[in-house]
Amino acid sequence: MTWKQVFTSSVGKKLVMGLTGISLVLFLIVHAGINACVFADLANPNENGEMFNKAAHFMGSTVLIRLMEIGLFAGIILHIYQGYLLTLENNQKRAVGYAVTYKDGSKWYSRSMGLLGTLILIFLILHLYHFWVSARFTHKGLEPVTYNGVEMHNMFGLMKATFSEWWIIAVYTAGCISLAYHLAHGFQSAFRTMGVYNNRYTTMLTSVGYAYSIIIALAFILMPLSFKLGWIG
């Protein structure tokens, strides 16, 4: 059994989805953690995004993290490519469909991972355009800011400017809700795919997965909303 045979089998393809999925789950913890620095404004009104800007600067200027970013993009692309490939292949396995579909045995979001993933992808393109493209390449809407003699991008200012329009907040909220449902299935499913079968872990991972999905989505939804409602910034 060669590696190629392993990773192109139906179980192997799912292993790729699970592995990349878990790496993205880990990424989201870092992403939410760094971004939560914007809430430092709540405690200190004179903060004006200093903690967040410094954290963003650290992430953008550290070589190791930039290298990890390459891995992250590779993971996302592989997850998207393999996800669509699996969805397409699986959909072709039943040429004649049922007149009455079986819905009671599974959750709607478990059956709709392809659709939820597509919604997240649409959101992701807009999100990367707003922040990643601007920070890395165009510097559109980015003012310089200096702390202790070090000049850096005012990402906090860019967030404030971006989240001044309701339609953007609506799209971000929809993206995060899609993400929550995608994770509600994906989190526990990834571990099952990786071969975690012991009941003591599967029950725990399912609960942790639900909690994780809700916390991550709420944390991200709160950010644009807090800017718009003037709680921060």
Added chain:
Amino acid sequence: MEHYHMNLNLKVWRQKNSKTKGDFKTYQVKNISSEMSFLEMFDVLNEQLITEGEEPVAFDHDCREGICGMCSMYINGKPHGPWQANTTCQLHMRAFKDGDTIVVEPWRANAFPVIKDLTVDRSSFDRIIQAGGYISVNTGNAVDGNALPINKDNADNSFAAAMCIGCGACVAACKNSSAMLFLSAKVSHLALLPQGEPERKSRVMNMVAQMDKEGFGACTNTGACEATCPKEISLTNIARLNSEYLSASLSADK
């Protein structure tokens, strides 16, 4: 439970053979006893069709006591009908009321081509078993059952997996037409016992390869298979299969 009679409308999938296109035909059956089994109701329908000079509906059945895995039928949008942990042959007409319309379809999956009407070809399951669902034993007298110590949990889990009757409801229920619940039951059944040890790695590799060759989809852990399985085979077996597959591929020689 009170005994009653009912008249029913049946929307049944009719298909001449695997080459032709099928469609639904509607039939009425009258005075059906609530104590009949679903298949007995179909026997009544077929008697009626024969009397009227029509072709009877072809459907699979054998033991009619819920243990052989031969009966199929996708009834009102669920394999084996509305009851839990139940086969079509053990589905009784008290599950329905007078005037109900019942939609009956065959298992639908490319790997289960329709032979005729509600009968599908499930020999792909046989070929998956042939690829590795066996153990090697020495010839001669049967070994004493208690000669090998087996811990109780493994014996219980193995037996629970061995309950799979290979009916194919998991494939019929799965949105991906995946055979993973079936395959995982067969792999788990033997992987949990010392007798399964010699072929442990080659078994899972070969059986997965055969499953893919037969044209079943990949598992996305939706759980529809577990919910419809007449023998309540647990989704845990699929995770165990993944674990078996991963460790077999990581420790493969080349």
